[in-house]
Amino acid sequence: MLITSMLRIILTRSFKPFVFTGRNENKLKFESLEDMGLYVHIPFCRSICRFCPYFKEVYDNYKAESYKTALLKEIDLVCRNLKEKKHAASLYFGGGTPALMIDDMKEIIDKLKNYFIIEGGIGIELHPEDIKETNLDKLKKLGINMVSVGIQSFDEKCLHNLGRKNDRFEEKLNLVKSYEFDVVDVDLIFAIPGQTDKILLKDIKTAFDNGATQVSTYPFIDFTFADNSCKPMPEKTKKKMLNKLTEYCGNINIERTSVWTFARQGTKRYSSVTRDNFLGFGVSAATLLSNTFKINTFSIAEYIKRLNNGILPSSVTLYFTKRQRAVYYLFWSAYSLKIDIQKFEKMIGESLDKMFGIELLLAEKLGLLVKKKDCYELTPKSSYWYHIIEQFYTREYIDKMWNVSRKEAFPDKIVLR
Ligand SMILES: C[S@@+](CC[C@H](N)C(=O)[O-])C[C@H]1O[C@@H](n2cnc3c(N)ncnc32)[C@H](O)[C@@H]1O
Ligand code: SF4
Numbered sequence: 001m002l003i004t005s006m007l008r009i010i011l012t013r014s015f016k017p018f019v020f021t022g023r024n025e026n027k028l029k030f031e032s033l034e035d036m037g038l039y040v041h042i043p044f045c046r047s048i049c050r051f052c053p054y055f056k057e058v059y060d061n062y063k064a065e066s067y068k069t070a071l072l073k074e075i076d077l078v079c080r081n082l083k084e085k086k087h088a089a090s091l092y093f094g095g096g097t098p099a100l101m102i103d104d105m106k107e108i109i110d111k112l113k114n115y116f117i118i119e120g121g122i123g124i125e126l127h128p129e130d131i132k133e134t135n136l137d138k139l140k141k142l143g144i145n146m147v148s149v150g151i152q153s154f155d156e157k158c159l160h161n162l163g164r165k166n167d168r169f170e171e172k173l174n175l176v177k178s179y180e181f182d183v184v185d186v187d188l189i190f191a192i193p194g195q196t197d198k199i200l201l202k203d204i205k206t207a208f209d210n211g212a213t214q215v216s217t218y219p220f221i222d223f224t225f226a227d228n229s230c231k232p233m234p235e236k237t238k239k240k241m242l243n244k245l246t247e248y249c250g251n252i253n254i255e256r257t258s259v260w261t262f263a264r265q266g267t268k269r270y271s272s273v274t275r276d277n278f279l280g281f282g283v284s285a286a287t288l289l290s291n292t293f294k295i296n297t298f299s300i301a302e303y304i305k306r307l308n309n310g311i312l313p314s315s316v317t318l319y320f321t322k323r324q325r326a327v328y329y330l331f332w333s334a335y336s337l338k339i340d341i342q343k344f345e346k347m348i349g350e351s352l353d354k355m356f357g358i359e360l361l362l363a364e365k366l367g368l369l370v371k372k373k374d375c376y377e378l379t380p381k382s383s384y385w386y387h388i389i390e391q392f393y394t395r396e397y398i399d400k401m402w403n404v405s406r407k408e409a410f411p412d413k414i415v416l417r
Helices: 002-012 061-079 098-113 133-141 156-162 169-178 197-209 235-251 300-308 322-335 341-348 352-365 380-407
Strands: 018-021 036-042 086-088 090-095 116-118 122-126 146-152 183-190 214-219 254-258 261-264 277-281 286-288 292-296 314-319 338-340 369-371 375-378 413-416
Touching: 002 322, 002 380, 036 086, 036 098, 061 098, 061 277, 061 300, 090 098, 090 116, 098 116, 098 122, 098 133, 133 169, 146 156, 146 169, 169 183, 183 197, 183 235, 197 214, 197 235, 214 235, 235 254, 235 380, 322 338, 322 341, 322 352, 322 380, 338 341, 341 352, 352 369, 352 375, 375 380, 380 413
Parallel strands: 036 090, 036 277, 086 116, 090 122, 122 146, 146 183, 183 214
Antiparallel strands: 018 314, 018 413, 214 261, 254 261, 277 286, 286 292, 292 314, 338 375, 369 375
C-alpha cells in the first residue's frame, strides 16, 4: 500500500487518488489517436484454475452464443462514428480461453475489419488443451500470427501445486512450432511452492528448446479472491529467481524485452498491454484513451442487457489529470525497460524533462536510469524495483478493482489510493 501510494503522490505531485466513477460516456473519442491496440475478452474456460484472477466462467454453448451477439453489437456501438477505417497496431484475443469460441472468431475479426486496418497482426492466448491440428489450422486460416501458450511450468509437482496437469506439453509446443507463427510466447509462473532454481531454469530452457520465440515469466501472485491452497514463495525467493532467469537468458543470448519477458533476438513481440492507447471489447475489458481509462462490467448478463439497449457496457471510468496520464504512460513504458523521450512528448503534449526533470535527475544519480540519445533505459537495479512495484500495483490496484467489479456489475465509485 505504502509503496504505490508514495509513488503516486511523488510522481503525480498530488495527494489526489485515482478515482473511478460510474460517470461513463456513451461515445468514446479515439479517431485521432495513434498507436491504437485492440483487445477482445473471451470469458469462458473449460474449468476454473484456482490461482487465476481473470474474469471467466465455465463455458456454456448458449451463453457463448449470446455473448458473441453482444460483442458484435459493442464493436458497432463503439465504432459507429468513425468516418473512415482506422489503423490499429494489433488485435489480441485474451481470456479466459478464447479458442473455445474459435468458430466465432471469423465473424468477430470481420466485424473489426469493417472499422480497422489491423497492421501488426493478430494474437491469441491458448490453453495447452486447445493445441491440436484442427484448431491450429483454423487459427492460420483466420490470419492469426501470434500465439501465447499458458504452460505455467513443465514440472509435475509445480503444476500439481497450481492445480494443473502436464499434458504432453513438449509435443504440443513442437506442433505449434511446425505451424510457423511469427510469435510463440510461453507463459511460465515462478515462485510456485516446490519450485527450485534448477526446475525454473529447466522450464525456460525447455520452452525455448521446443519452439518458444518469447517466454513470459510471471511471479506467482496470490489474489485476495483466488483460492490458492499453496501460497507463493516469499519475495526474497522471487528476487533470487528473477536474477537467475535474467542471468541465464543473458548467457544464452536471449534478450530481456521487459521486466518479465525474454525473447529470441530479432523476433516480434507478444504484448497486449504496452500500447499507448487501446480499445477493449467484452466483459471486464479495459480501454485506455488520451484522457480516460475505463473498464467494462464484469457481469455477462448485464453486458448483454446493456448492449441490447444500445448502451456501452462501461462499468467505471477514470478521467485522468494530465499528470496522472503521464504517470500511467511512464509506468507502462518502463515495463518494457525504456522510456522514449519523443514518444512521451507526442503523447502527453509536454516535454518529459520539463514534467519530470527532478525525478529523472534523481533516478540517474541513484543509478536507476541511464540517459541515451532518445530514451531513458532502466538499469538492472530499477528493473528489480519495477518488479516489486508492479506486484504492489497488482495487489493494491488491480486486485481491488477486480474484487469490487466481481461483486457489483456497476459500482458507483472505486478509489485507488
Ligand atoms: C489469461 S491467463 C491464461 C491463458 C490460458 N487460459 C491458460 O490458462 O493457459 C494469462 C496468464 O497469466 C498468468 N497468471 C494467471 N494467474 C496468475 C497468478 N496468480 N500469478 C501469476 N501469473 C498468473 C499465467 O501465466 C497465464 O498463462
Ligand atoms: S488460467 Fe487460463 S484456463 Fe485457468 S481459469 Fe485462468 S484463464 Fe481459465
